[in-house]
Amino acid sequence: MESLEKKNAVARMVNYIEEHINEPITLNMLAKEAQYSVWYSARIFKEIIGKSPFDYIRVARLSKAALKLRDKENRITDVAFDFVFDSHEGFTRAFSKQFGITPSNYCNKQPLIKFFIPNNIRGNYLKFERGVNIMSENQSANTVFVQVVDRPERKVILKRGIKATHYFEYCEEVGCEVWDVLCGIKEALYEPIGMWLPKSLQKVSTSEYCQGVEVPITYSGEIPEGFDLIELQPCKMMVFQGNPYDDENFGEEIGKLWDTMKKYDPKVYGFQWADEETPRFQLAPMGYRGYIEARPVRQLNL
Incomplete structure (x- = not known):
């Protein structure tokens, strides 16, 4: 404690x-x-x-x-x-x-520079609206924080890949400078994210995995060259957050969280997965806050 x-x-x-x-x-x-x-x-x-x-x-x-x-x-x-x-x-x-x-x-x-974006600790996820707190920390080293948050109607500026299904494939296809471009968008609602797009949001011959940043639904500003702007409907996201870790162990910690997510049954808490409705996303791995990933859900009519 x-x-x-x-x-x-x-x-x-x-x-x-x-x-x-x-x-x-x-x-x-x-x-x-x-x-x-x-x-x-x-x-x-x-x-x-x-x-x-x-x-x-x-x-x-x-x-x-x-x-x-x-x-x-x-x-x-x-x-x-x-x-x-x-x-x-x-x-x-x-x-x-x-x-x-x-x-x-x-x-x-106005060259690309690497901005420092402060991140609040333990599940604040920048400006996420608080939702249903399902699990909290105990003494177990494997405990994962799980919380359901509401996401408003919004747009997302994103850079698509070709065949990428995860971060490393994506960087090989489009390079790693995309993140710096996203960090420089001053109207961003939250920090940049890596996303797994549902089929409905993928273009022909483009990847499932991409990177982007969410902006207000009223956004009408400049779109960086080679990027797309799409709209996302209001939704609920089930956010998973692992324990803090040493930065060099980020791969192992991502694997641990994925194992937890695969076994997790949202129906126990009155939800079901809604992967076809909006992107699942990950935040940049930062050891001090634990690895964070979010998957869309919808509430069951019980």
Whole structure:
């Protein structure tokens, strides 16, 4: 249970950072949210996130600033002050160190850069709406969190493959830079995902597996070259989340979760699989939060 308490404490700190990203944030403020001492709060943050609180805040602010700079109407100085940098010069140094390009050159050229997208801890899944909590953590190392969440009507910007049925085949077909393009779409509702498309959403001679990012149903912005935009109907997703793991063991952890999903009977909780209605998807494997995958379900009329 100690591990769960630490994750919840770090979750509160991450949520606080996200909500106050445009304001000064001190370690005392974070410790108050964590409900631990300043020293212990900083320690467990680094343990679970892999970054110190201030490193996390810095890269989160810089990435959000980069997204704002994609809109050329935003002045660099204004963006710097918006994200609590004391000067244009200090912002330029930090931005250049993080991304290898100055803010002014980035504004002019808008190259692909690798954004840091903060992720809340233990099942927040960015902005997923909370649903039915089916299972919770216990002392077993093999425990999987399972939760049903509601997804709104939305669109998804995606890059199709050719014959890919999983991530590695997909990267061989289209390359791995797709993720960086998706991370740069500022109107995104959630973080990018890998998807297994139902037959109804596949085009002829294109793959089952692809990558994309969901945007509002009202989205009418630019579609990157070679990408498609499709609509997804409201649905329920059963989200599976494994335990935290060492990053180098991601393949083994994905296999464990897949074994659990294969054996899982949603009817026990009043649902059935609905794979033909909307994509099953996976989030990027990140050891601190456990591997996360979601499969569509519909509620049974009992």
